[in-house]
Amino acid sequence: MSTNKTGFQAARWNEALISELSEEGARGIVPPAVDAEIAAAVGDVAASLPPGARRAAPPDLPEVTQHRVLRHFLRLSQMCMGFDVTTDMMGTCTMKYSPKAHEHIARGAKLADLHPLQGVDSLQGLLELMYRFNRIMCEISGMDEFTFQPASGAQGIYTNACLIRAYHESRGDLGKRDEIITTSFSHPADAATPAVAGFKVITLMPGEMGFAGVDALKAAISDRTAGLMLTNPEDTGQYNPNIRQFVDLVHEAGGLCAYDQANGNPLLGVVRAGDTGFDMCQFNLHKTFSAPHGSLGMGCAAVGVKDFLRKFLPRPLVAEDGSGGYRLDYDQGEGIDKIRAFIGNVHAVLKAYSWVMSLGAEGLRAVAETAVLNNNYMLTKMRGMRGVTIPWPANNYPKLEQVRYSFEQMFAETGVTSHDVIDRMVDFGVQHCMPSHVPMLVPEPFTVEPGESLTVAEMDQMLAALQAISDEAYSDAEKAQGGPYNASTTRIDGDVPEDPDCWAFTYRGYQRKKPMWTSENRRKIERHDGGY
Amino acid sequence: MSDDNGFIHPYVPNAAPVPLRRLLKEIGVDNVTDLYVSVPEELQVKGLLNLPDALPSEHDLRRHVEAIIGKNLSCRDHLNFCGAGCWQHYVPAICDEITGRGEFLTAYGGGTYSDHGKNQAMFEFQSLIGELVGLEVVGTPSYDMGAAVNSAVTMACRITARRGVLLSGAVSGDMRSQISGFTKMVADVDTIALDAASGLIDLDDLKSKLTSDIGAVYFENPNYFGLIESRGAEIAEIVHAAGALLVVGVDPLSLGVLAAPGDYGADIVCGQIQPLGIHMYGGGGCAGFIASRDEERFVSEYPMILMSIAPGAEEGDFGFAWSTMQRTSYDKRHDSEDYAGTTQWLWGIGAAVYLSLMGPRGMEEVASGILQRTRYAAERINELKGISVAHLDSAFFKEFIIDFADSGKSVAEVNAALLVNGIFGGKDLSGEFPEFGQSALYCVTEIHGKKDIDRLVDSLAEVLS
Numbered sequence: 001m002s003t004n005k006t007g008f009q010a011a012r013w014n015e016a017l018i019s020e021l022s023e024e025g026a027r028g029i030v031p032p033a034v035d036a037e038i039a040a041a042v043g044d045v046a047a048s049l050p051p052g053a054r055r056a057a058p059p060d061l062p063e064v065t066q067h068r069v070l071r072h073f074l075r076l077s078q079m080c081m082g083f084d085v086t087t088d089m090m091g092t093c094t095m096k097y098s099p100k101a102h103e104h105i106a107r108g109a110k111l112a113d114l115h116p117l118q119g120v121d122s123l124q125g126l127l128e129l130m131y132r133f134n135r136i137m138c139e140i141s142g143m144d145e146f147t148f149q150p151a152s153g154a155q156g157i158y159t160n161a162c163l164i165r166a167y168h169e170s171r172g173d174l175g176k177r178d179e180i181i182t183t184s185f186s187h188p189a190d191a192a193t194p195a196v197a198g199f200k201v202i203t204l205m206p207g208e209m210g211f212a213g214v215d216a217l218k219a220a221i222s223d224r225t226a227g228l229m230l231t232n233p234e235d236t237g238q239y240n241p242n243i244r245q246f247v248d249l250v251h252e253a254g255g256l257c258a259y260d261q262a263n264g265n266p267l268l269g270v271v272r273a274g275d276t277g278f279d280m281c282q283f284n285l286h287k288t289f290s291a292p293h294g295s296l297g298m299g300c301a302a303v304g305v306k307d308f309l310r311k312f313l314p315r316p317l318v319a320e321d322g323s324g325g326y327r328l329d330y331d332q333g334e335g336i337d338k339i340r341a342f343i344g345n346v347h348a349v350l351k352a353y354s355w356v357m358s359l360g361a362e363g364l365r366a367v368a369e370t371a372v373l374n375n376n377y378m379l380t381k382m383r384g385m386r387g388v389t390i391p392w393p394a395n396n397y398p399k400l401e402q403v404r405y406s407f408e409q410m411f412a413e414t415g416v417t418s419h420d421v422i423d424r425m426v427d428f429g430v431q432h433c434m435p436s437h438v439p440m441l442v443p444e445p446f447t448v449e450p451g452e453s454l455t456v457a458e459m460d461q462m463l464a465a466l467q468a469i470s471d472e473a474y475s476d477a478e479k480a481q482g483g484p485y486n487a488s489t490t491r492i493d494g495d496v497p498e499d500p501d502c503w504a505f506t507y508r509g510y511q512r513k514k515p516m517w518t519s520e521n522r523r524k525i526e527r528h529d530g531g532y
Numbered sequence: 533m534s535d536d537n538g539f540i541h542p543y544v545p546n547a548a549p550v551p552l553r554r555l556l557k558e559i560g561v562d563n564v565t566d567l568y569v570s571v572p573e574e575l576q577v578k579g580l581l582n583l584p585d586a587l588p589s590e591h592d593l594r595r596h597v598e599a600i601i602g603k604n605l606s607c608r609d610h611l612n613f614c615g616a617g618c619w620q621h622y623v624p625a626i627c628d629e630i631t632g633r634g635e636f637l638t639a640y641g642g643g644t645y646s647d648h649g650k651n652q653a654m655f656e657f658q659s660l661i662g663e664l665v666g667l668e669v670v671g672t673p674s675y676d677m678g679a680a681v682n683s684a685v686t687m688a689c690r691i692t693a694r695r696g697v698l699l700s701g702a703v704s705g706d707m708r709s710q711i712s713g714f715t716k717m718v719a720d721v722d723t724i725a726l727d728a729a730s731g732l733i734d735l736d737d738l739k740s741k742l743t744s745d746i747g748a749v750y751f752e753n754p755n756y757f758g759l760i761e762s763r764g765a766e767i768a769e770i771v772h773a774a775g776a777l778l779v780v781g782v783d784p785l786s787l788g789v790l791a792a793p794g795d796y797g798a799d800i801v802c803g804q805i806q807p808l809g810i811h812m813y814g815g816g817g818c819a820g821f822i823a824s825r826d827e828e829r830f831v832s833e834y835p836m837i838l839m840s841i842a843p844g845a846e847e848g849d850f851g852f853a854w855s856t857m858q859r860t861s862y863d864k865r866h867d868s869e870d871y872a873g874t875t876q877w878l879w880g881i882g883a884a885v886y887l888s889l890m891g892p893r894g895m896e897e898v899a900s901g902i903l904q905r906t907r908y909a910a911e912r913i914n915e916l917k918g919i920s921v922a923h924l925d926s927a928f929f930k931e932f933i934i935d936f937a938d939s940g941k942s943v944a945e946v947n948a949a950l951l952v953n954g955i956f957g958g959k960d961l962s963g964e965f966p967e968f969g970q971s972a973l974y975c976v977t978e979i980h981g982k983k984d985i986d987r988l989v990d991s992l993a994e995v996l997s
Contacts, residue, residue, distance in 0.1 A: 360586025
């Protein structure tokens with residue numbers, strides 16, 4: 001019996017682990033047979049391997065008949081809330097419709113069955129596609145050259161950090177310039193990846209407007225400044241209007257400026273990184289440009305640079321060959337080391353190109369404006385919701401594509417936390433929202449990004465779910481804290497994944513450690529309220 | 533698109549006049565541009581971007597895009613012998629069926645309750661890889677094998693508090709470049725020489741370089757040239773005696789027959805999952821993994837999301853959660869030594885499906901069949917005049933080096949001639965390993981029957997004559 005007005009009940013197959021579906025002798029598929037002449041000519045090569053090379057016993061993989069494997073994974077897919085099946089407004093993730101036509105094109109042999117090294121003469125279509133999209137991205141961003149090699153947003157930002165490093169190194173400045181400046185509401189990767197690249201990272205904290213002020217930046221800048229790496233709008237959906245001044249100040253100090261456009265959806269056709277003065281930028285093709293999120297990838301970052309940084313991009317670059325075709329330029333020169341094998345997630349490039357071609361310039365602007373429109377509609381309705389507050393009341397600007405709300409008041413009045421709300425949302429047939437990245441400066445955070453794809457009715461469904469949870473928090477807090485009730489599984493013991501004696505990342509680990517789950521000697525776990 | 537009826541596009545429903553007017557009214561502004569007041573006027577684009585004309589019709593768009601990529605020649609209509617880190621294997625229909633499911637394809641950051649099925653599939657991916665490599669901890673997929681090796685060798689350096697990394701001389705140029713870039717500020721990388729006869733690492737050279745500064749020793753099995761290392765246990769003993777950790781890279785498809793690195797003493801294992809039911813996608817099919825023993829000092833150094841199983845509220849129920857996120861860059865931010873993010877989970881799901889279908893017998897058959905086909909191809913090719921197969925007396929899996937030195941032809945010339953015959957030749961090693969001269973890395977998998985291999989041999993004979 002459903003416990004909410006929507007009547008929603010998630011599929012709950014109680015599907016066993018695949019290893020427990022094993023039946024001795026069953027097979028899911030038969031590999032191609034070895035020709036008898038080959039077998040006769042070479043014999044049993046495996047049996048004649050040198051001692052030490054061969055495994056002692058066959059791997060303990062499950063033995064499952066074909067349709068049961070299909071049924072198993074189809075059941076698992078039914079217990080997963082992808083955008084195709086439900087409304088997902090997870091903040092900072094830019095969930096949107098990934099057109100099926102693009103998927104169908106990409107799955108054809110002309111893309112799926114290409115080898116990256118099969119020779120450029122046989123890859124002309126792929127190179128042309130990448131070249132065309134490169135030009136499109138230059139127009140969208142105001143940059144001069146792009147690479148699509150990085151496989152995710154974080155890897156794209158890491159690429160930017162490596163480009164900044166290479167630039168200063170080429171000028172003999174790397175020893176002196178070793179600091180990167182970012183902001184607390186930029187994605188964690190804007191702080192993490194320059195640290196990985198060897199920089200010291202200075203994080204600017206927000207002022208009363210919810211973003212860092214010029215004075216904070218000035219205090220952080222010095223002759224050690226190598227660069228600025230940030231998102232704008234930040235993960236709060238707020239645009240820092242001082243951005244041009246930020247860029248100019250960092251340039252005056254001799255640093256470079258990298259624009260993480262993971263939150264670029266509200267700015268398509270509205271603001272260009274190049275016009276804002278940035279030297280480089282990155283977009284997530286799996287977010288803003290509609291390539292599917294793939295259950296956490298395959299992603300792709302488009303990293304763009306101004307002309308003076310072109311020589312530092314990782315190789316190969318796609319270039320015209322001078323006779324109407326395209327080539328891969330492997331000439332290493334001062335290029336940074338490889339970020340990813342080969343030339344990147346080119347299927348994501350195809351989908352992003354197709355998306356831009358479907359929409360055109362007018363369409364891209366409509367995407368941006370509609371994402372902002374939808375977000376401000378959600379904001380208008382959320383303002384009136386009991387227990388919900390909007391941080392930084394001094395900031396009266398409309399938000400752009402997302403809002404970081406707070407359930408601080410609800411928590412104070414009812415004890416219901418933002419995590420309780422998140423867990424309960426699933427009962428209403430919608431994907432839960434995200435709280436916040438770390439640092440969690442906003443108490444009981446809750447970040448909502450509706451995107452441009454949803455209808456008004458779908459937004460209203462999300463609002464109705466949140467309203468019902470708010471009502472419940474104030475009328476029956478215990479119930480609001482006990483969710484989910486209609487999900488694909490029941491509430492888990494959340495200490496287990498944090499406890500080294502209990503956690504299990506494989507079936508063999510699970511078999512060994514399961515007895516510890518019910519042990520009286522379990523250690524006390526300091527629960528970590530990690531952000532995603 | 534925009535006419536008297538406004539802008540109407542199937543991907544942007546609320547740009548149409550009716551919902552647009554309604555939403556503006558609800559918000560209380562006259563125009564969408566009023567919502568951009570935080571963005572200084574002088575930074576805003578005037579007018580529209582200069583982009584190609586839109587193709588809002590799905591039919592027109594498909595014709596346009598398919599005409600462009602139609603210029604590609606694919607490995608479906610050509611005979612492909614190129615591998616070198618991305619390999620053409622048979623992809624079972626059910627792998628495509630599952631990775632194409634919209635629920636998985638368009639899921640993202642959902643958690644324990646919303647995305648239970650995705651989490652279970654990832655736990656099963658980790659479990660099945662764990663069986664292959666013989667280890668209890670496996671992380672969610674990494675970007676690719678190079679990224680996995682980067683994380684693994686730097687994990688080993690942190691665990692041992694040492695800066696030195698020794699890499700086998702038999703890793704790809706791309707891999708060397710990836711490692712060089714990633715470790716630049718935190719590790720000192722040196723190369724272990726190869727034994728000229730066997731093509732495997734020279735143990736004397738390993739011993740001489742294995743100082744107390746070395747934290748990680750990395751070799752691949754099979755190595756980049758397809759050669760199989762049978763001295764894993766001996767190498768592990770040498771490495772451990774020096775206080776370093778052993779990192780081994782594998783092609784998991786070989787592990788139906790080859791020894792599990794966890795069983796011969798590897799501390800951390802890395803690998804490629806593209807061979808496990810993932811199309812090549814021009815290299816986009818690549819994804820990697822990391823595995824290790826279940827010890828806190830290892831687990832706390834993993835950069836990526838780790839999916840743990842956990843008991844549910846009702847007897848027999850279970851669920852999954854992202855474990856110990858405080859070790860990741862999501863939480864550590866500026867204190868990070870590695871970074872996490874969106875990687876290649878969909879391919880991890882595909883690999884879980886593949887291993888579930890294949891089972892122990894399928895994995896043993898596919899690996900032993902590849903060993904036989906590779907041996908057959910190498911021996912036949914070695915009979916041709918003017919070329920020879922390197923290390924023919926060694927054991928190799930899936931790949932081997934053809935040396936064209938005596939043919940008087942370059943690899944580029946050979947490949948151009950093969951293409952005319954509808955064949956993609958092997959990877960040209962002359963730039964990547966200049967010391968090998970005009971050599972190429974050829975790849976033979978379970979998709980190649982005797983006729984295919986004989987066709988390659990005949991074509992090579994023709995090209996070289």
